[in-house]
Amino acid sequence: SGLVLLIQGLGLTAVILVAVWMGHFQGGFAWQEDPAKEFNYHPVFMVIGMIFLYADAILAYRVFRNINKLYIKVVHGGIQLGALIFAGVGLKAVFDSHNLVEEPIPNLYSLHSWIGLLTVILFGLQWVCGFVAFLFPKVGFAGRTIYMPHHVFWGLAIFGLACCAALTGITEKALFSNGKNGFSYSKLPSEGIVINCLGLSIVCLAAVVFYVVTK
Amino acid sequence: SGLVLLIQGLGLTAVILVAVWMGHFQGGFAWQEDPAKEFNYHPVFMVIGMIFLYADAILAYRVFRNINKLYIKVVHGGIQLGALIFAGVGLKAVFDSHNLVEEPIPNLYSLHSWIGLLTVILFGLQWVCGFVAFLFPKVGFAGRTIYMPHHVFWGLAIFGLACCAALTGITEKALFSNGKNGFSYSKLPSEGIVINCLGLSIVCLAAVVFYVVTK
Ligand code: HEM
Ligand code: HEM
Ligand code: HEM
Ligand code: HEM
Ligand SMILES: O=C1O[C@H]([C@@H](O)CO)C(O)=C1O
Numbered sequence: 180s181g182l183v184l185l186i187q188g189l190g191l192t193a194v195i196l197v198a199v200w201m202g203h204f205q206g207g208f209a210w211q212e213d214p215a216k217e218f219n220y221h222p223v224f225m226v227i228g229m230i231f232l233y234a235d236a237i238l239a240y241r242v243f244r245n246i247n248k249l250y251i252k253v254v255h256g257g258i259q260l261g262a263l264i265f266a267g268v269g270l271k272a273v274f275d276s277h278n279l280v281e282e283p284i285p286n287l288y289s290l291h292s293w294i295g296l297l298t299v300i301l302f303g304l305q306w307v308c309g310f311v312a313f314l315f316p317k318v319g320f321a322g323r324t325i326y327m328p329h330h331v332f333w334g335l336a337i338f339g340l341a342c343c344a345a346l347t348g349i350t351e352k353a354l355f356s357n358g359k360n361g362f363s364y365s366k367l368p369s370e371g372i373v374i375n376c377l378g379l380s381i382v383c384l385a386a387v388v389f390y391v392v393t394k
Numbered sequence: 395s396g397l398v399l400l401i402q403g404l405g406l407t408a409v410i411l412v413a414v415w416m417g418h419f420q421g422g423f424a425w426q427e428d429p430a431k432e433f434n435y436h437p438v439f440m441v442i443g444m445i446f447l448y449a450d451a452i453l454a455y456r457v458f459r460n461i462n463k464l465y466i467k468v469v470h471g472g473i474q475l476g477a478l479i480f481a482g483v484g485l486k487a488v489f490d491s492h493n494l495v496e497e498p499i500p501n502l503y504s505l506h507s508w509i510g511l512l513t514v515i516l517f518g519l520q521w522v523c524g525f526v527a528f529l530f531p532k533v534g535f536a537g538r539t540i541y542m543p544h545h546v547f548w549g550l551a552i553f554g555l556a557c558c559a560a561l562t563g564i565t566e567k568a569l570f571s572n573g574k575n576g577f578s579y580s581k582l583p584s585e586g587i588v589i590n591c592l593g594l595s596i597v598c599l600a601a602v603v604f605y606v607v608t609k
Contacts, residue, residue, distance in 0.1 A: 284580060285580045285581070285582075288579060288580045288581070288582045288586065289565075289568070289579065289580075289590070290561070290564060290565060290568065290589060290590045290593040290594075291565060293590055293593070293594065294561075294593065294594075294597060332605065332608070332609075335604075336601050336604065336605075339554065339600070339601075339604075340597065342558070343557070343558060343561050343597060346505070346509075346558050346561065346562050347561050347562060347564075347565045347593075349505060349562075350504075350505055350506060350562045350565040350566055350569075351565055351569065353504070353505065354565075354566065354569040354570070355569070364503060364504065365499060365500045365503045365504075366500070366503070367500075367503045371503065374505060375504070375505045375508055378505040378508070378509065378562075379505075379508065379509075382509060382555065382558060385554070386551050386554075389550075389551065389554075390547065390551075393547070393608060394547075
């Protein structure tokens with residue numbers, strides 16, 4: 180339906196905006212040979228995994244309505260696994276960027292990092308619970324029926340948490356970059372517009388996902 | 395029920411933590427005679443209005459179950475009006491703190507300020523729509539029934555938006571204060587713990603409010 184397309188559009192917009200921010204304005208990407216640029220993979224991979232793929236996996240049940248149920252389950256669970264892998268690489272990138280520099284930066288001090296780590300841990304648990312409950316033959320129909328509303332509630336709650344992690348992360352990176360390399364946030368140059376539109380696209384995406392799932 | 399008490403506890407915790415942060419660690423409060431300290435009213439009033447009172451108003455329908463319906467409506471709408479007034483004073487405080495200093499700070503450049511302004515505008519519109527639909531005798535039963543699900547969806551969506559505004563605002567203020575007056579966020583001193591716990595209390599409050607309303 181139109182709303183599914185809207186969600187695709189907003190998710191793609193977010194991925195493109197975060198890639199432009201990091202790739203163009205923040206100097207591009209590198210791996211461990213240049214930890215400062217390795218950081219730039221963090222926002223991109225987290226948005227691809229915890230926002231774009233996460234939203235798509237939730238939608239799988241709305242898009243493939245009349246298809247084999249097992250097939251949809253594998254698509255839904257498979258995309259969620261992909262999301263978890265992107266998140267893992269994105270976390271590796273930010274921890275490296277703190278640990279591999281001359282004067283290491285402490286880990287896990289910020290509100291963003293607390294919300295972010297909580298998000299990924301709960302997401303991993305939800306994946307294991309979803310896999311065991313819906314793909315293991317041993318769990319009977321009754322068990323699945325009892326677990327289902329919890330699976331849906333936590334699936335949405337963790338998605339909301341992921342959006343909060345992204346918004347606080349965007350705000351952090353915007354202020355860390357402020358005053359460096361000629362970027363002045365309060366003058367709202369094009370980089371600032373990209374930053375704010377990235378945040379708004381995630382806010383709108385979250386609103387539409389909640390609407391589609393709860394209606 | 396227990397969940398209602400939990401929401402009260404989390405809301406009060408957030409109000410106390412933000413008051414301790416601004417009142418104790420950030421030097422206390424003043425009005426226009428000292429615009430830097432006038433800023434400190436902004437976080438406190440926004441959390442009281444857009445988090446604590448907003449959550450309480452939503453709960454009014456869960457707490458007063460067997461009471462006169464008109465009475466609950468007046469309580470619900472009245473608390474929401476109180477929330478809007480606190481938000482208005484909180485916005486006045488932050489705009490003053492930008493405009494009344496020697497070198498004025500631009501307004502409305504940050505992602506936080508965009509999300510925040512959007513929140514308050516939508517909240518004001520929702521208040522007018524709720525008032526017209528539910529307290530004006532002219533709107534018949536049919537109109538109310540059609541509007542109700544939209545009122546509930548938007549009421550929750552705007553609450554989610556308010557929480558995102560608060561979390562990005564907290565992140566901004568934490569980084570603006572970083573390195574000033576001996577505060578080093580990455581060493582996680584007691585001020586940093588207060589900041590992160592304030593954010594987590596808002597995250598938990600949001601999760602419980604969504605659970606109570608959607609279950
Ligand atoms: C949406 C999912 C996201 C999650 C789950 C997440 C998670 C995390 C975690 C766990 C850390 C701590 C790393 C450490 O302590 O070494 C971190 C750090 C960081 N993240 Fe993210 N992140 C996300 C998105 C973003 C985005 C979109 C941005 C920026 C555009 C961002 C910017 C940062 C920055 C600047 C740091 C380093 C400062 C700090 O530790 O707070 N994050 N993130
Ligand atoms: C192998 C792993 C998983 C399986 C087999 C699975 C299975 C399911 C099933 C059967 C539904 C019901 C959809 C419906 O009838 O509307 C569902 C819904 C949902 N799942 Fe999963 N799930 C898995 C993993 C995950 C993970 C890891 C998450 C998120 C962290 C997640 C989030 C959701 C959400 C948000 C919904 C609600 C979708 C809707 O109602 O449209 N699932 N899942
Ligand atoms: C929850 C509801 C909140 C809303 C709706 C909100 C709204 C706003 C708005 C509209 C502005 C722009 C003012 C201007 O441009 O002159 C602003 C600025 C600001 N707010 Fe908030 N705020 C909220 C909560 C918070 C909290 C809890 C904090 C900090 C703990 C905070 C910190 C700031 C800071 C540092 C600024 C100035 C920098 C900027 O313009 O982004 N806000 N807020
Ligand atoms: C004079 C103004 C208002 C009136 C008369 C009013 C009336 C109502 C009514 C009749 C309900 C149905 C509750 C139920 O049956 O569960 C309701 C629910 C709700 N209202 Fe309002 N409302 C007003 C203003 C607002 C405002 C300003 C907001 C938020 C911005 C808001 C947010 C909500 C929410 C989130 C719910 C769902 C509560 C629940 O299901 O527990 N309302 N309101
Ligand atoms: O990943 C990063 O770490 C630093 C910051 O943590 C410094 O405290 C910074 O600017 C990044 O982009």
